[in-house]
Amino acid sequence: MTQSPFTPGVASGRLAAPEYDANFSDLHPALDSHEALVAADRCYFCHDAPCITACPTDIDIPLFIRQIATGTPDAAAKTILTQNIMGGMCARVCPTETLCEEACVREIAEGKPVLIGQLQRYATDHLQEKGEHPFARAPSTGKSIAVVGAGPSGLACAHRLAMLGHDVVVMDARAKPGGLNEYGIAAYKTPEGFAQAEVDWLLGIGGITLQHGKALGTDVTLDSLRADYDAVFLGMGLGGVNGLFVEGGDKAGVLDAVDFISDLRQAGDLADLPVGRDVVVIGGGMTAVDAAVQAKLLGALNVTLAYRRGRDRMNASVFEQDLAASKGVRIMTHVVPKAIRGNGAVREIEFEYVNQDMTGTGQTVCVAADQVLRAIGQTLESDGLPDLESGKIAVSDAGRTSVSGVWAGGDCASGGDDLTVTAVAEGRDAAMDIHDVLMGAAG
Known part of the structure; x- marks a missing residue:
């Protein structure tokens, strides 16, 4: 493990190599052909298709699932890609639990929706792995x-x-x-x-x-x-990133969460990426959750996600919040940062509890921190x-x-x-x- 000379407590190489591989493996492993057919068979192919209405790109979801069910995944992929050319990525990162799958009749009736996102990934991966492009350019317009x-x-x-x-x-x-x-x-x-x-x-x-x-x-x-x-x-x-305008907000170890995630995504070896022992992420959106979970997966001992409102007001979906909790991230709500303390580098952060209307209660709490990640919005x-x-x-x-x-x-x-x-x-x-x-x- 390599200690940073600038931010005590922040270090790289906290885990053994196999642990990095396991921690950062695919969150939702791809369905195989049999699993896809079984999942597709659960679709009712609703005539009014509330799942389509819930999809921002208006994909004909019952049609592409029927095409998977009938053994034509490439046709299903073209149905998807006609509306959403980045259907492969969206299948991986869309909060389907609050979009198409939340609207699924199976979800409403049974609490278990059709696996629309995973079926979308199955179809688009099937086509893209061939290296084929399903669309052709029209004659040149000269524009x-x-x-x-x-x-x-x-x-x-x-x-x-x-x-x-x-x-x-x-x-x-x-x-x-x-x-x-x-x-x-x-x-x-x-x-x-x-x-x-x-x-x-x-x-x-x-x-x-x-x-x-x-x-x-x-x-x-x-x-x-x-x-x-x-x-x-x-x-x-x-x-741009919104600033954290509190006392001590410029101390070593206070970073933007988007930069932390970017560095992680571009790292050739995750063992070279420094992470704190006690990490605090400020924010309640997807970026905050992504940063908090990945800090934990990099080997941080304690990770706290602090948000100024209740969990029901977090921009991150319930699924993402539960994912964070399942990885050991502590979620604090109704708190706002008041001061960051330490001798040059961050050692703790003081929060004040707030009411629903964001007025302070006067009650404060200090959380140990050697790394603070700001995820409070971009500009x-x-x-x-x-x-x-x-x-x-x-x-x-x-x-x-x-x-x-x-x-x-x-x-x-x-x-x-x-x-x-x-x-x-x-x-x-x-x-x-x-x-x-x-x-x-x-x-």
């Missing part, structure tokens, strides 16, 4: 579109535009495409390089050029993109953007912004719920509107 951001929204937009015959240039500030799929999701949800494999497969449509190291506002401007391209789609996500960072609404780019239903010829979607745009599947839907729908405008079918 070119700039897409800023190679995350789920940008890639979904780019794919649909390319399929419609447009030439697309996707620009991203990072070295790899994928956005949060590559840098921001727990490693045990997408092991074995799946995020990059899906991007490579998606690019098989042709007509899409990737440019890395291109950040809006630094390397390119919106005005220059509007001048050089027929349309622009903004899908760069949220680059939009860039100059020269279209009009904003609540800190995000204001958009219409089709993603149109206040600037002519500019669309936006995903986490950087208003109105979404910060889910991968929603970002995909917004990118797809914006692409269709861009196409209609460029081809004269819409005003």
Whole structure:
């Protein structure tokens, strides 16, 4: 075990190599063919299909499950991918327990839904493992579109535009495409390089050029993109992180959870990644849970997730909360940080208990900590953007912004719920509107 000279208590190599492999193995192992047929057989194929209504991308779920049940998983995959080109990733990371599976008639009647997410993964994996691309480009339109951001929204937009015959240039500030799929999701949800494999497969449509190291506002401007391209789609996500403005918030050992997760995702060897003995994660969303669980899996002895409201108000689903608890993460609710203490490096964090209306009770508690991870929300960072609404780019239903010829979607745009599947839907729908405008079918 290697101790950090800067943050006492934070160290790498806390576990033996086999433990890392076991801890970060696939959270939901893939169904085999027999398991998929058994799971598909439970579907009622409802005529009103509440599961479709609950899916942000409107996948015809009964149809693709019937196609699996009849032994045609590749046809099922095409049904899925027609609506959601990143159906493989969404099958792994979507909170299906609060979307399609929560609406499933089996869930309502029996408390045990059809395994829609795992069936979706079975079908899309079956096709993508062949290396085949089920869609072909239309004849060239001669139009070119700039897409800023190679995350789920940008890639979904780019794919649909390319399929419609447009030439697309996707620009991203990072070295790899994928956005949060590559840098921001727990490693045990997408092991074995799946995020990059899906991007490579998606690019098989042709007509899409990737440019890395291109950040809006630094390397390119919106005005220059509007001048050089027929349309622009903004899908760069949220680059900033809300600060923790408390006494001692700048001590060594206080980190952003998104950076912790990104470093973990890009680590060549998890044994080289330092983690504290006593880790405290502040926040109640998916990022907070992903950071807390992974800190525990890296060998932290005590991990506490602290949230200012009750568990019923956490953005992380009940499944994710239960997953954290099952891994040994302690969840504290109705607490807000007051001070971080230590001699240069963090040694403990003081919380105050709060009421439902967020007023302080005067009661405090101190929690030992040598590493504090902030997961208290992200912010939009860039100059020269279209009009904003609540800190995000204001958009219409089709993603149109206040600037002519500019669309936006995903986490950087208003109105979404910060889910991968929603970002995909917004990118797809914006692409269709861009196409209609460029081809004269819409005003």
